[in-house]
Amino acid sequence: MEIKVLEEVLAANELIAREINALLSENRIFGVNMMSSPGSGKTTILEKTIEALMPEVNVGVIAGDVATTRDAERLSEHNASVIQIDTDTFGGACHLEAQWVKRALPTFDLKKLDVLFIENIGNLICPSGYNLGEHIKVVVVSVTEGEDKPIKYPAIFSMAHVVLVNKIDLLPHLDFDIVKLRAHINNVAANSIVFELSARSDEGMDKWVEWLKLRVKEFK
Amino acid sequence: MEIKVLEEVLAANELIAREINALLSENRIFGVNMMSSPGSGKTTILEKTIEALMPEVNVGVIAGDVATTRDAERLSEHNASVIQIDTDTFGGACHLEAQWVKRALPTFDLKKLDVLFIENIGNLICPSGYNLGEHIKVVVVSVTEGEDKPIKYPAIFSMAHVVLVNKIDLLPHLDFDIVKLRAHINNVAANSIVFELSARSDEGMDKWVEWLKLRVKEFK
Numbered sequence: 001m002e003i004k005v006l007e008e009v010l011a012a013n014e015l016i017a018r019e020i021n022a023l024l025s026e027n028r029i030f031g032v033n034m035m036s037s038p039g040s041g042k043t044t045i046l047e048k049t050i051e052a053l054m055p056e057v058n059v060g061v062i063a064g065d066v067a068t069t070r071d072a073e074r075l076s077e078h079n080a081s082v083i084q085i086d087t088d089t090f091g092g093a094c095h096l097e098a099q100w101v102k103r104a105l106p107t108f109d110l111k112k113l114d115v116l117f118i119e120n121i122g123n124l125i126c127p128s129g130y131n132l133g134e135h136i137k138v139v140v141v142s143v144t145e146g147e148d149k150p151i152k153y154p155a156i157f158s159m160a161h162v163v164l165v166n167k168i169d170l171l172p173h174l175d176f177d178i179v180k181l182r183a184h185i186n187n188v189a190a191n192s193i194v195f196e197l198s199a200r201s202d203e204g205m206d207k208w209v210e211w212l213k214l215r216v217k218e219f220k
Numbered sequence: 221m222e223i224k225v226l227e228e229v230l231a232a233n234e235l236i237a238r239e240i241n242a243l244l245s246e247n248r249i250f251g252v253n254m255m256s257s258p259g260s261g262k263t264t265i266l267e268k269t270i271e272a273l274m275p276e277v278n279v280g281v282i283a284g285d286v287a288t289t290r291d292a293e294r295l296s297e298h299n300a301s302v303i304q305i306d307t308d309t310f311g312g313a314c315h316l317e318a319q320w321v322k323r324a325l326p327t328f329d330l331k332k333l334d335v336l337f338i339e340n341i342g343n344l345i346c347p348s349g350y351n352l353g354e355h356i357k358v359v360v361v362s363v364t365e366g367e368d369k370p371i372k373y374p375a376i377f378s379m380a381h382v383v384l385v386n387k388i389d390l391l392p393h394l395d396f397d398i399v400k401l402r403a404h405i406n407n408v409a410a411n412s413i414v415f416e417l418s419a420r421s422d423e424g425m426d427k428w429v430e431w432l433k434l435r436v437k438e439f440k
Binding site: 005006037038039040065066067068070091092094121122123124125126142144145146148149151152153154155167170173174175200 | 225226257258259260285286287288290311312314341342343344345346361362364365366368369371372373374375387390393394395420
């Protein structure tokens with residue numbers, strides 16, 4: 001019975017995700033679903049990405065959090081339109097669902113947006129089951145988390161169009177084998193595009209931003 | 221309806237957790253539920269802790285993972301009795317449940333164990349809902365994850381009897397304010413005991429191990 005209910009929830013989510021996708025596409029808004037474990041640096045990457053995109057590219061953000069509005073506050077400082085989804089309202093859910101994203105969309109001026117980032121809940125498991133109407137899924141993994149995350153959480157990595165390997169400025173201080181990480185990513189997400197970067201030192205950020213700008217432009 | 225089903229699942233889990241707790245207590249086995257986000261260093265801490273405890277203290281480990289048997293393999297190298305629960309079998313569950321722990325218990329020689337570590341799934345949200353019959357909950361957070369994790373994931377931190385702050389060897393290379401982290405832990409988990417350590421450099425490991433040895437001894 002539990003499984004039956006979950007199947008119904010996922011099927012309903014998929015229908016709403018398609019509606020969102022149609023609405024975003026209609027308005028030429030490129031939807032990006034950002035996923036990662038807690039503390040991998042999603043919000044800092046988003047802050048730096050928004051700084052690099054604006055005002056040329058008009059950015060909207062839906063920031064998901066289980067508790068606090070910290071991420072939304074941080075992101076609001078960069079002139080993007082930001083709305084927070086607090087999953088505490090939904091029993092502390094461990095992922096975002098399409099129905100909540102759909103409800104958040106009317107708060108944006110969709111005619112003006114070029115890209116919508118959806119910052120998912122910090123979790124490498126649950127968000128993988130829920131499409132949110134995005135055009136691409138981005139998974140962030142930081143080099144402080146060990147090389148094996150892609151093979152330990154294959155579901156989410158296998159869906160990634162883009163993998164952002166963050167915190168490479170710390171590599172000299174870690175016993176971390178980035179070649180091993182690349183091999184593990186290749187194992188489960190062979191078609192993903194991988195950018196190695198540091199949102200703190202800005203190293204590598206330009207390549208990711210450039211790639212994203214091009215996608216947004218193509219989408220117009 | 222979805223919520224109703226979840227309530228029933230949690231109530232059933234709680235009953236089994238109590239059975240496990242009784243069984244462990246009867247055998248004077250100290251049960252430790254280890255929780256954290258992916259990549260915070262749970263397995264490395266466990267490896268070092270087992271090394272420091274054995275053979276004086278007899279250790280058993282139940283290692284939960286969504287995919288791969290890597291953690292169980294790593295832990296088996298330290299002479300502890302290790303069993304793996306692969307949640308892939310249970311739809312890739314984002315937490316361990318008491319029923320799976322109960323099923324795993326008969327594989328141990330309970331008469332011989334002094335402590336049982338349950339290494340939960342790497343996730344700061346879902347495991348908080350499921351007691352596993354443990355005597356204490358330990359939450360690991362690494363200093364590379366940012367200072368705000370306790371207030372962003374208050375449910376799990378508020379349950380922690382012990383918080384292990386890991387990777388302190390990296391502090392010189394981070395913009396990390398450990399005083400801020402301590403304040404955030406104090407905010408949501410005022411009664412928890414905090415150990416700052418590095419499983420990589422061994423700094424601070426002795427205090428945690430000493431504390432744990434004392435608890436295990438008291439429990440005999």
